[in-house]
Amino acid sequence: MRIISGKWKGRKLVNLENELLNRKLRPTLDRARETVFNILSHGHYSGSTGVRVLDLFSGTGAMGFEALSRGAKEACFIDNDPKSVSIIKKNVKLLSAERYVTIMCIDATNLDKNVMGEFDLVFLDPPYGLKLGEASLKSAIKAGWIASGATIVWEESSDIPALENIKFLTERSFGKTKIQISSFENKPSLL
Numbered sequence: 001m002r003i004i005s006g007k008w009k010g011r012k013l014v015n016l017e018n019e020l021l022n023r024k025l026r027p028t029l030d031r032a033r034e035t036v037f038n039i040l041s042h043g044h045y046s047g048s049t050g051v052r053v054l055d056l057f058s059g060t061g062a063m064g065f066e067a068l069s070r071g072a073k074e075a076c077f078i079d080n081d082p083k084s085v086s087i088i089k090k091n092v093k094l095l096s097a098e099r100y101v102t103i104m105c106i107d108a109t110n111l112d113k114n115v116m117g118e119f120d121l122v123f124l125d126p127p128y129g130l131k132l133g134e135a136s137l138k139s140a141i142k143a144g145w146i147a148s149g150a151t152i153v154w155e156e157s158s159d160i161p162a163l164e165n166i167k168f169l170t171e172r173s174f175g176k177t178k179i180q181i182s183s184f185e186n187k188p189s190l191l
Contacts (some may be wrong), residue, residue: 003063003095004034006069014090031172034084036120036153038171039181040121041058041070053186054078054119054145056108056126056136061088063153068100076102076116107134111143118147122184137163141184148186155179 001013023112046084051070056078064075077088077123085105102116122140133154140146151169154160156158160180162168171180 001060001130001164003066005037005071006066007073008065008069011054011069011095013062013065013094014087030181032155032172032177033062033172034185035172035182036063037066037070039172040151040153043170051120052117052147053121053123054074054140055123057132058088059084061091063125064101065091065095065097066095067121068095068168072100072121074100074102076104076119078104078106078108078111080105080107109139109166110131111136111139111145115190118150119145119189120147122146122150122152123151123155125155134161134163136186137166141165141186146184146186148184150184152182152184153179155184 003009003011041148051067053064053067053072053074053075055061058064058077061077064077068075079085079088082105084159085103088103092098092103097176108126124133124137126136133156136153152166156178157176158178160178165185167183167185169183170182171178
């Protein structure tokens with residue numbers, strides 16, 4: 001696994017074969033990451049330059065590190081698996097990215113009120129088939145983690161449900177994996 005483009009282009013991330021992991025960790029394929037970032041860069045979406053990134057169910061952190069390499073201001077990695085958090089910390093060291101990164105070992109489906117400021121680009125890669133993506137996105141919105149107009153990149157193995165205030169933009173498939181790009185349109189309550 002490597003960084004595809006930007007200031008860390010070609011840099012390899014932690015070799016997962018050397019890590020004692022269970023099989024539920026599945027990093028986003030290089031080809032899928034490259035496609036996502038090409039869409040973000042060339043579409044009419046908030047790309048990665050100068051944005052604040054929230055990487056939910058971070059796993060190895062590959063998506064967030066790719067965004068940082070391509071010019072994101074900072075990234076917050078959230079995962080409740082200590083093994084994943086350990087891998088992210090190793091990748092931070094490999095890239096000397098400490099000043100750009102916040103790492104939280106917490107449950108993405110039950111976020112506390114955000115005190116760090118809203119994020120412009122959200123990566124969401126929950127374990128497949130457990131409907132955790134919807135719960136985490138709702139939690140992040142309710143707790144003030146996601147900025148109005150933020151771009152959301154959601155990776156899932158099945159159809160991604162339509163959610164209130166989430167505007168579908170585009171979708172790509174990579175074998176059994178679907179990646180949907182949407183935008184959060186925070187509409188004021190009528191009450």
